[in-house]
Structure formats: C-alpha cells, structure tokens
Amino acid sequence: MSGERRKFRREGEAARREALISAALDLVAESGPQAATVRAIADRAGVTPGLIRHYFASKGELARAAFRTLMDRLNAISDAAIGDPGMTAEQQLATFVVTSLRPPSVDPEVLTQWAGFIHMIRSDDALRSVHEATYVAYRDRLERLIADLARTNDPARLRAQAIACNAVIDGLWLEGSALPSAFAPDALARIGLASVGAILGVDLFPHAPDDLIQEVDPT
Amino acid sequence: MSGERRKFRREGEAARREALISAALDLVAESGPQAATVRAIADRAGVTPGLIRHYFASKGELARAAFRTLMDRLNAISDAAIGDPGMTAEQQLATFVVTSLRPPSVDPEVLTQWAGFIHMIRSDDALRSVHEATYVAYRDRLERLIADLARTNDPARLRAQAIACNAVIDGLWLEGSALPSAFAPDALARIGLASVGAILGVDLFPHAPDDLIQEVDPT
DNA sequence: CATGTAATTATACAAGCGAATAATTACGGG
DNA sequence: CCCGTAATTATTCGCTTGTATAATTACATG
Numbered sequence: 001m002s003g004e005r006r007k008f009r010r011e012g013e014a015a016r017r018e019a020l021i022s023a024a025l026d027l028v029a030e031s032g033p034q035a036a037t038v039r040a041i042a043d044r045a046g047v048t049p050g051l052i053r054h055y056f057a058s059k060g061e062l063a064r065a066a067f068r069t070l071m072d073r074l075n076a077i078s079d080a081a082i083g084d085p086g087m088t089a090e091q092q093l094a095t096f097v098v099t100s101l102r103p104p105s106v107d108p109e110v111l112t113q114w115a116g117f118i119h120m121i122r123s124d125d126a127l128r129s130v131h132e133a134t135y136v137a138y139r140d141r142l143e144r145l146i147a148d149l150a151r152t153n154d155p156a157r158l159r160a161q162a163i164a165c166n167a168v169i170d171g172l173w174l175e176g177s178a179l180p181s182a183f184a185p186d187a188l189a190r191i192g193l194a195s196v197g198a199i200l201g202v203d204l205f206p207h208a209p210d211d212l213i214q215e216v217d218p219t
Numbered sequence: 220m221s222g223e224r225r226k227f228r229r230e231g232e233a234a235r236r237e238a239l240i241s242a243a244l245d246l247v248a249e250s251g252p253q254a255a256t257v258r259a260i261a262d263r264a265g266v267t268p269g270l271i272r273h274y275f276a277s278k279g280e281l282a283r284a285a286f287r288t289l290m291d292r293l294n295a296i297s298d299a300a301i302g303d304p305g306m307t308a309e310q311q312l313a314t315f316v317v318t319s320l321r322p323p324s325v326d327p328e329v330l331t332q333w334a335g336f337i338h339m340i341r342s343d344d345a346l347r348s349v350h351e352a353t354y355v356a357y358r359d360r361l362e363r364l365i366a367d368l369a370r371t372n373d374p375a376r377l378r379a380q381a382i383a384c385n386a387v388i389d390g391l392w393l394e395g396s397a398l399p400s401a402f403a404p405d406a407l408a409r410i411g412l413a414s415v416g417a418i419l420g421v422d423l424f425p426h427a428p429d430d431l432i433q434e435v436d437p438t
Numbered sequence: 439c440a441t442g443t444a445a446t447t448a449t450a451c452a453a454g455c456g457a458a459t460a461a462t463t464a465c466g467g468g
Numbered sequence: 469c470c471c472g473t474a475a476t477t478a479t480t481c482g483c484t485t486g487t488a489t490a491a492t493t494a495c496a497t498g
Contacts, residue, residue: 031342167391
C-alpha cells in the first residue's frame with residue numbers, strides 16, 4: 001500500500017544531462033529563473049530531485065551547463081545558414097542576417113532564457129568565458145563574411161564594421177524578441193538587410209533568400 | 220535587557236518608497252534578482268521587512284515599481300542630452316547617440332537590472348506596458364531627431380530608419396554593458412555615430428560633442 | 439502637555455528551497 | 469541465472485522565503 005517505489009529506467013548519462021538541461025531551460029523560458037527549482041526541473045525531466053545531484057555537483061553547475069547549451073543552440077541556428085559553397089559572398093551574408101532575425105533566433109522565450117542567466121556573467125568566471133567566446137565567435141563569423149565581400153581589407157575598418165553589423169543584428173533581435181507583436185513578419189529581417197547594407201555600402205536585397213517576405217505596399 | 224526595540228524615524232511615504240525601490244535595484248545590480256529578497260531589501264533600505272508590505276501590497280508590486288523607476292532613469296539620461304535650442308539637428312542627434320553609448324547608460328549594472336526584470340514582461344501586463352511605452356518613447360524621440368535632419372519625409376522610411384538606428388544603439392549598448400572590457404573608451408560611441416550616419420546618409424562626426432575621444436592612430 | 443493615529447517594529451507561520459544521505463532497483467558481465 | 473554495482477528513488481535536514489498579524493512608538497494636532 002504505502003511503499004510503492006516508483007519504477008524507472010536507466011538512461012545514459014548524456015541523455016539524462018540533456019534532459020535536465022532542457023527541462024531547466026524550458027522552465028526559465030516559461031516562468032523565469034526563479035521557477036527553475038531543483039524540484040521543478042526534476043519533475044519536468046521525469047526524474048526525482050536527487051538525480052540532479054548525481055549528475056551535477058550543484059544547482060549552479062547545472063545552470064552553467066544550461067547556459068552553455070543555450071549559447072550553442074543559438075550559434076547553431078545561424079551557423080547552419082552559411083557555408084553553402086554554391087552561394088556568393090553577398091548571398092551568404094544576406095542569408096546570415098535574415099536567419100538571425102527570424103524565428104527561431106528571434107523568440108521571446110530565447111530572450112527570457114538569455115536574460116535569466118545574464119546576471120551570473122558578472123560573478124561567475126566560467127559563465128563569462130562562455131559568453132565572451134560566443135560573442136567573439138559570432139562577430140568573427142560576421143567579419144569573415146564581410147571580408148569576403150572584398151570591399152575593404154583594412155583590418156581595423158573590418159573589425160569596426162563587424163561590431164556595427166553585429167550590433168544592428170543584436171539590437172533588432174532584442175526588440176523583436178521583447179516586443180514580438182510590434183513587427184510584421186520579416187520586417188526585422190528587411191530592416192537588418194537595409195542597415196547592414198548601408199553600413200557596408202552594399203545593396204543586399206537582391207541577394208536575400210527567395211522566401212523573404214517583401215514589404216506589403218498598402219496602395 | 221531583552222526587549223530593546225529598535226528606534227526609528229517617520230519618513231514620508233515618497234522617501235520610503237524610493238529608498239525601498241533603490242535598495243531593490245541595487246541588490247539586483249550587485250547579485251542578481253534572487254538576491255533581492257524582502258529581508259535584504261529592507262535591510263539595505265534601513266528598515267524592517269514588515270514595512271515593505273506597508274507600502275507595497277506584495278513583493279511583485281515593489282518589483283513593478285522598481286522596473287518603472289529603472290526605465291524612467293534610463294530615459295532621463297538620454298533625454299537630458301537633447302532639447303538644447305542652440306544645437307543644430309545634426310548636433311542633437313550626434314549628442315543623443317553618444318550619450319546613449321557612454322556611461323551611465325552603458326553600464327554592466329544597468330544591464331543586470333534590466334535583464335532581471337525581463338522575464339516578467341511575458342506574464343505581467345502592467346510591466347509589459349511600461350516596457351512598450353519606454354521603447355516607443357525612445358524610438359519616437361530618435362525618429363523626431365532624424366526627421367529634423369530633413370533628409371526624407373516619407374513616414375514609412377522615417378519609421379524604418381528610426382527602428383534601425385534604435386537597434387544599432389541598443390545592440391552596442393548591450394555589448395558594451397555585457398563585455399565592458401572589450402571596448403576602448405568611446406569606441407562604442409564612435410561606431411554608433413558611424414553606423415547611424417551610414418544608415419541615414421549623414422556624416423555625424425563633425426557634429427559630435429567636443430569631448431568625444433578620438434580613435435588613437437597607432438602609427 | 440495629553441491624545442489619537444499612522445508609521446514602524448517584532449514575531450510567528452507555512453511553504454518551499456538546495457543539499458545530504460540512506461535505501462532500493464535496474465541491468466550488464468560473469 | 470545470478471550477482472555486483474551504479475543509477476535512481478526516498479527521506480530528511482536546516483534555512484530562507486513571502487506573508488500575515490499583533491505590539492509599539494514617533495509625531496502632529498489640539
């Protein structure tokens with residue numbers, strides 16, 4: 001009667017860690033960081049709270065792993081957009097910009113997750129390293145795409161342009177994620193193409209992905 | 220011996236509310252949202268925890284008030300930069316951009332505070348209204364400054380330019396606040412001026428504030 | 439100087455937190 | 469088929485949390 005111990009299956013370490021991390025990220029996305037308690041995370045992952053401490057030395061270490069996973073996922077989205085050898089440099093850059101300014105990159109839940117970890121950057125060295133590495137990786141990819149346009153080969157100018165383009169994209173990402181209802185579909189992507197184009201002195205619209213939603217002319 | 224009740228002074232309601240709000244924001248800035256407990260806030264404000272409930276119906280309401288205060292403070296910083304009638308339109312815009320990309324606007328603590336409240340935007344209608352109103356107010360001010368340049372009077376184009384310039388500024392603000400050591404003094408301001416200028420087709424550098432730190436030429 | 443009242447403190451409570459430890463059970467290697 | 473061991477659950481602990489309520493005290497008003 002009383003002692004019906006819960007049945008379970010032994011999953012691999014990798015699967016369990018991933019399940020716990022995803023559960024934590026889900027909870028942060030839905031209800032903020034304070035909702036991601038040890039008990040809630042375990043429940044969402046389909047295990048009991050004790051198991052968390054079996055795979056992570058502390059809740060903080062789970063948080064670190066979750067932040068790393070979040071950054072990796074974000075990087076992977078825009079990474080997948082480039083590298084097609086059949087594309088011109090302009091096409092690759094335009095695709096990169098558009099991908100960064102659409103779902104699933106632009107997403108209120110992703111912003112909530114990101115913001116939920118940001119305060120740790122100040123106090124946790126490991127987390128700050130992940131954050132810095134992610135930023136630099138993104139900016140460097142952008143810088144390489146800009147360099148391929150061969151409009152300039154002044155390294156300082158190239159770097160400044162990469163920082164500026166990165167900032168436009170980040171800013172538009174931020175606003176689209178924080179105010180999802182304020183922008184029509186692909187409006188952010190079009191503004192991003194125009195702004196990055198203006199900064200670099202290139203018209204990127206002819207090289208944008210075919211499925212880019214054009215501005216509706218309300219005539 | 221035992222019952223030495225703590226002495227106190229009666230402050231006005233306004234002063235106490237402000238002290239509690241500032242204490243809460245300080246704690247969030249220093250150690251993240253989870254550090255801003257009722258007890259810690261009261262302690263920092265020099266009162267006992269019960270007083271919080273005397274001025275705020277719940278901790279959530281204090282949080283709402285704190286977010287409003289934070290947004291007002293941020294608005295006030297960049298607001299103070301414009302409105303000087305002795306300045307040309309270009310000077311006002313340049314000053315606005317530079318002010319937004321320097322301390323105290325760019326500040327890791329401010330970013331931490333902002334991020335600490337962002338997750339509430341999704342679930343709290345009042346908070347979302349404040350956030351939307353703040354964004355729109357900032358963007359509209361920018362749009363008015365751009366309109367004064369008289370480069371275009373197409374409303375849709377004006378709006379898109381304002382969104383784009385807002386995004387560059389926000390993105391640079393974000394990166395400067397999240398990675399304070401990655402940028403030389405006023406580097407963000409210079410990149411901001413260059414980018415906003417490129418988007419609008421104006422060279423803003425001749426109109427920048429006199430104290431803008433010029434790029435050091437390492438020749 | 440007395441008095442009422444609102445600001446402030448003090449105390450208590452139930453719930454939830456992260457962490458530690460002990461008891462069980464699934465499952466692969468003999 | 470059994471057995472060891474590691475994965476998983478169960479239980480408990482000490483603390484902290486937000487909130488509620490009662491007791492006090494500062495101060496304005498007369």
